[in-house]
Amino acid sequence: MFRVTTNGTLRTYRGNLAKASWNQYYAMNTVLTGRRFNSFSEDPALAAQSFRVHAASARNEFQRKTSESAIHKFESAQASLQEIADQYNTALDQAEQGVDGSKSSAREEIGKTLLNTAEGMVKTLNAKYGDKFVFAGANGEEAPFELKDGKLYFRGIDMATQDPDELAKLEEWSKESTYVDIGLGLQLDENEQVIPSTAFNTAISGAGLLGFGTYEDGSPKDIISLTAQLGQLLVDSAADGSDKMNEADQEKANALFDKMQESYSAFNSNRAELDTKAQFLKSNDTRLTSTGDTLTEQYESLDRVDLADALSTFVYAQYSYNAALRVGNNVLSQSFIDYMS
Template sequence: MRITTNAILRDYKSNLSTSINNLNISRTHVMTQRSFNSTAEDPASAARASQLHRKYYKNQDNIKMLQDVQNRQDCQEDALRQVSDMVTNISKNYNLQALNGTNKTPEVRQSYASAIRQFQQSMVLSLNSSYEDTFLFAGSDGKNPPFNLTSEGTLTYRGVDINANMGSADYDKLKKMSNENLYVDLGMGLAMDDFDQVVSSSAFNMSLPGINAVGYGNDEKGMSNNLITIAGKLADTLEAETFDADQFGDLMNKFDLLGKNLMNQITELGVKSEFLTTTKDRLDNAEISIQEQMSSVEGVDMAEAISNYMWDQYAYNAALKVGTSILSPSFIDFMR
C-alpha cells in the first residue's frame, strides 16, 4: 500500500483539528466550571438542568412575592396598631375623666368631644393607608380609598353605609365584602376546585377588609358595631346640652369591646406574619437544595477538569511538534 504525502497531510490536519477541538472544550469546561455548554454534549443532563432552572426561577418568584406580601402585611399591622393606640388613648383618658363630677362642665366636655373627633378622623386616615398603589384595607378593590367619613358623621365602606341594619341589602353587601379573599401563590401548590375557585390551603390570603377590624352593622339593641361610629357617638354625647352619663358609659363599654376585636385582628396578623416567616425559611432552603442539584448536574470537578485541560494542552503541543516532521526530506530532495 502506497502512502502519499497528500494522504499524510490530510490525516494530520484532521487529527490536529480534533486536538484543537478537544483543547477548546476542556478549556471551556475550566473557565465556565460547567460539565457541558451545549445540549449536544449531554442531552440527558441538559434536559434535567432545564427542569431545575425552571424550578429555581419559580422559587425566586415565590420569594419575591412573599417579601412583597410581608411588607404589605407589616404596613397593615402598623396601621391597625395606630388605630389601637387611639382606641386605648380614648378609653384611658376620656372615660373616667368624662364621668368625673369635676369634668362635667360644657367647656370641658366640648374639649373632650373635639379630641375624640380628631381621633375619629385619624382612624379613618390610618384605615385608608396604602402600600405602593394599593389601599391596604379595601379588600379586592385596592384602587379606591375604602372609608369615607362625611361632615354629618356618616361612615361608608366602599360607598355602603357601614351601619346598615341586619337583613338589609346594604348589610348583605357589607357581609359579602367582609368575606372577600385575595390569594397569592407562595409555592404551596396553587390548586383550583371543581368550581374554579382557589383551594384556600394551597395559597395565601392577603386580603384584610377594614370592616373586619373595626366592625360593621348594628347589634340587637340598635347600637353600632363600628368602632369609628361609636367614637363619634361618644363625642355627640359629650356635646349634648344635658350630659347622659349612663348613655356615655354604655357607649364606652361598647367601644372597649370593639377595641378588643381590633386587637384580635392584630393578633391574627401576627400569626400570619409567623406563617410567612416559616414559609420564607422553607423557600430559602428549597433554593439551596435546587442550587446543589444544579451544581451536581451542570457543575464540573475542577481537579478533573484541570487535569483534562493539561492533558489536551500536552496532546496539542505534541501534535504541533509532529507537524514539523511531516515534511521531512522526500524523494524530490534527492533528485538532481
Template sequence: MRISQRTISRNYLNQLNTSMSKKAESLERSTSGLKFSKLSENVADGTRAMHIQEERYQSEQQLSTVKDLASEFKSVDSNMDSIQSIMENLQEKVLAGMSENYGQSKRDILAKEVANSKDQILQFANAQFGGKYLFAGTNNSEAPFTVDATSGKLQFNGIDVDKISYQGGSYVYPDPSDPSLTKVVPNSGNVYADIGLGLKVSSTGMPDSRTAFEVSFQGLELMGYGAATTGENGTSVPSNVYDLLTQIEASLSSGYDEKGLKDAQTKLVKLTDKVGMQRTELGTRQLFRKNADPVKR
C-alpha cells in the same frame, strides 16, 4: 496496498480537526462551567438542568416575597397598634366624661377630641405600604374607607358599612334594585401569595387557600361592620368604630346622655378588643411566615 500521500494528509487533517474541536469544547466547558452548551448535546441532562433552573427561580421569587411580607406585616402591625392605642385612650376619657361631675364644658372639649381621634383612625385604616392599601382587600386604586358626604356614615369601597354582613364566606350587602337579594361588596376578597406551599389554582383561577399564604387584612374586621345593635340600656349603637365615635361625639356635645353613653362605651370596649384579636391573628401569620421561609426549608 499502496496508500497515497494525499490520503495520509487528509486523514491526518481530519484527526487534527477532531482533536482541536474536542480541545476547544473542553476549554469552553472549563471556562463556562457548563457540561454542555446545547440541549441537543445531552437531552436528558439538559431537561433535568432546566427543571432545576426553574425551581431555583421559583425559590428566589418565593424568598423575595417572604422578605417583602416581613416589611409589610410590620407596617400592618404599626397601624393596628396606633388604632388600638387611640381606642384604648378614648375608653378612659369617655368613661370619665360619663361622670355627673365632669361638666358640660369639659364634655364639649372631649367631643372635639373624639372627632379628631376618629379622623386619625380613618387615616390609619387607609394606610399604604409600597403603593398598596393595607386594609383594602383587593382594592389598590383608591382609599377603601370613605365617609358619605350626606349621611356622614362610614363606607367601605363605596358601600355603607352598616349595610354589610358576612354570608357564605363573602362580605355582602342588600341589592339596591332588590333588597331581598345580596351582592358581594366590591374588592372585598382576599389576596394570596406563593411562598412555597405547593400553590394550586382552581379552574376559576382562584388559589387554593391551603396551598397559598393570605397576605391581605380585612379592614372591615378591623373597623367593624354590620347593622347597629341595641345596648343594655335600650339605645341603638353602631357596629363600626367610626360611626360609634360620631355618636359619642354627638352625645357629649349635645348634653349628657347617661344611658346612650354607657351603651356606646360598652361597644367601644368590644370593638377595641376586636382590634386586639386582629393583631393576634397577624402574629399567628407572622409565625407561620417565618416557619415557611424557603431559606429555612
C-alpha cells in the same frame, strides 16, 4: 509493500490536529463557562435533569418574591393596626374622663379630641402599600373608609347600617380574597377557581377587622364610629355650659363607652388573626429560602464542573495541541523521504 504517501499522511495529520485543536477549544470553553455542557445534544439525560431543576428553582424564586411582597404588605398592616391601637387606647382614657361628669369645658375639649382621634384612625386605615390601599380588601384602587357626620363608611356603605342588603354586601366584602402562589401547591377546582388551601389570601378587609352592623341597642360595632359618636355627644352636651350632662346624655355616654371597650376586644381578636397570618408568611418564606438554596446546590452539581479537573483537562489538551504542532514537520518530512526511497 504498504506505501504511505505524503497526501495520506497529511490528511491523517490534519485530522488529528483538528481534533487536538477542538479538544483544546472545548477544554478552554469549559474552564471559561464552568459548565459541564453547553447544548442539549452534548448530554441529553443530564440536560433534561438540569432543565427540571432549573424550572423548579425559577418557580420557587417567583413564589419567594410573591411571599416577600405579601410579608411587606402584612407588616405595613400590622404597623397601621398598632398605630390605631395606640390611638384608641388614648381615646379610651379620654372617654373615661369625659363620661365621669366632667365640667362643660373639659367635656367639650375631650369631645373634640375624640373626634380628631376618629379622623386620625380613618386616615391610618386608608394607608397604602405601594399603589394599593392596604385595608381595601380585593379592591385596592380606592380609599375604603370615609368618616362623615359621625358615621364610618366602607366603600360608600354605613358600617352601622341595619339594612339587610347592605349588611350582606359588607359581609361579602369582609370575606374577599386575592389568592397568590407562595408554594402551597396551587390548584384550581372544576370551575377554574383557586382551591383556598393551596394558595394564600392577601386581601385585608378593614370591614372585617373593625366589625360592622349594630348592637341590640343600636350602637355601632366598629370602634371608629363609637369614638366619633361619643366625641360628638360630649361636645353637644357641653353647649349649654352646664357642669354635668343631663340624665339622658349621661346614660347614652355610659352605653357608648361600654360598647367602646367591648368592640375593642373584638378588634383585638381580629387583629390577632391577622398577626397569625403574618407569622405564617414569615415561616413559609423561611421554607422557600431553604428550598431555593437546596435547588441551587442541585443545579450547580448538575451544571458546574470541578474547576481543578477542568483546568487539568485544559492543560493536557493544550499540551497535546502544541505537541501536535511541534511534530508536524517531522512527520511530514519523514513521510516524504520514505516515499522517495
